[in-house]
Amino acid sequence: MRIDVISVFGSAVDEFCSVSLLGRARQSGRVDLRLHDPRDYTSDVHRTVDDSPFGGGAGMLMRPEPIFGVVESNDCPRPLFLLSPGGRRFDQAMAAELAALDGFSLLCGRYEGVDHRVREHLVDDELSVGDVVLAGGEVAACLVIEAVTRLLPGVMGNADGPITESFGASGLLEEPQFTRPAEFRGWDVPEVLRSGDHALVARWRHAQALHRTVSQRPDLIDARGGLSDDERRLLEEFPAVPYPSTA
Numbered sequence: 001m002r003i004d005v006i007s008v009f010g011s012a013v014d015e016f017c018s019v020s021l022l023g024r025a026r027q028s029g030r031v032d033l034r035l036h037d038p039r040d041y042t043s044d045v046h047r048t049v050d051d052s053p054f055g056g057g058a059g060m061l062m063r064p065e066p067i068f069g070v071v072e073s074n075d076c077p078r079p080l081f082l083l084s085p086g087g088r089r090f091d092q093a094m095a096a097e098l099a100a101l102d103g104f105s106l107l108c109g110r111y112e113g114v115d116h117r118v119r120e121h122l123v124d125d126e127l128s129v130g131d132v133v134l135a136g137g138e139v140a141a142c143l144v145i146e147a148v149t150r151l152l153p154g155v156m157g158n159a160d161g162p163i164t165e166s167f168g169a170s171g172l173l174e175e176p177q178f179t180r181p182a183e184f185r186g187w188d189v190p191e192v193l194r195s196g197d198h199a200l201v202a203r204w205r206h207a208q209a210l211h212r213t214v215s216q217r218p219d220l221i222d223a224r225g226g227l228s229d230d231e232r233r234l235l236e237e238f239p240a241v242p243y244p245s246t247a
Contacts, residue, residue, distance in 0.1 A: 001152060002032040002103035003145055004076040006067065008049060008110055009138050010035035016142045025155050032103075033145070034074070038062070041069030050111050059112030067107065067118050077103030079124035083137030083144075084109060087126025090144060094127075098144075099151035106144060108137030171224045173217055175208035176241045190241065204238050206231075211240035 005013050017026065017033055025031040039047040042065070050060040071080065081087070083106060088094070098104055107114070107123060119126070129140040150156055178189040192204045210231055213220050221227060227235075 001030065001099075001101070001149075002034065002077050003148075004034045004036060004074065004103070004105040005108065005141050005145075006036045006038060006070050006076070006105065007108035007136070007138055007141065008038060009108070009136065010037055012138045013108075013141055013145075017145055021155060022146055022149055025149050025152065028154075030152055030155055031145075031149050036070045036074060036076075038066035038070055041066040041073065053112070057112075061112055062110060062114040062118075064115040064117045064122075067114065068122060071105070071122060076105040078105070080105040080107060080122065081125050081127045081144075082107045082109065082114065082119060082123040083129070083140040084113070084126040085128050085131065085133050087128040090127045090129050090140075090147075092147070095144075095147040096151055098148045106137070106141045108141050110136040170209065171220055172209040172213045173220070175205045175212065176243070192238075203234060207234040207238035208241055210235055211238075212243060215240070215243070 007013060014033070014035055017023070022031070026033055038049045042048055048063070049066050050062050053059075053061050070076070081104065106127075107118070127140070127144065129143050134140065178193060182189045182194065190204070192200055195201065210221075210227070214227075214235070
């Protein structure tokens with residue numbers, strides 16, 4: 001998969017995407033990450049990429065010429081997304097959509113945003129990673145790249161991960177997990193996980209995923225069409241493991 005990122009701070013994206021799972025995906029050739037600096041497509045000695053908005057107002061806007069120059073000179077893969085708090089909400093379902101493509105591109109805004117002609121005539125859509133305003137799109141770009149990359153075939157060592165993890169194919173939040181030591185400060189790992197009964201463990205995990213989702217994200221239960229009779233029995237059979245309050 002090819003992913004192009006347009007940013008005046010591409011080194012930040014490059015550094016993040018050079019370690020751990022993302023770094024290995026790049027080294028193996030599963031992901032071809034290309035970074036483009038709009039400054040390289042300016043014509044003035046100061047390599048200016050921003051200017052004050054017509055009509056006045058606070059802050060500066062990214063000029064259209066350098067951004068168009070990047071896209072048109074590098075045949076950036078489509079779709080091209082502008083990272084913006086007003087865009088389409090990025091979620092796990094969309095990560096799966098993008099993972100099925102051969103590539104896509106991300107435009108990281110800076111300052112007060114980009115000239116509207118970029119939105120109107122260049123990008124294909126806008127993506128938001130949440131109802132929050134950042135200084136630029138680089139952090140959001142890293143989030144999108146990691147979420148998509150880990151879904152690519154061969155990237156994750158555990159093939160069941162995309163199924164059992166939160167927002168995976170099960171449609172549930174992930175169940176609580178434990179590791180050694182079996183006892184820590186008087187808090188014990190649930191006995192069922194040490195029983196060696198794999199069928200029982202599987203039912204307990206499903207029950208805990210249901211408990212957590214019902215408590216914290218009931219909208220996900222509604223999206224699945226509610227609880228089945230077997231799932232209701234599971235909730236009665238296995239008490240919920242405590243979670244911090246989300247209130």
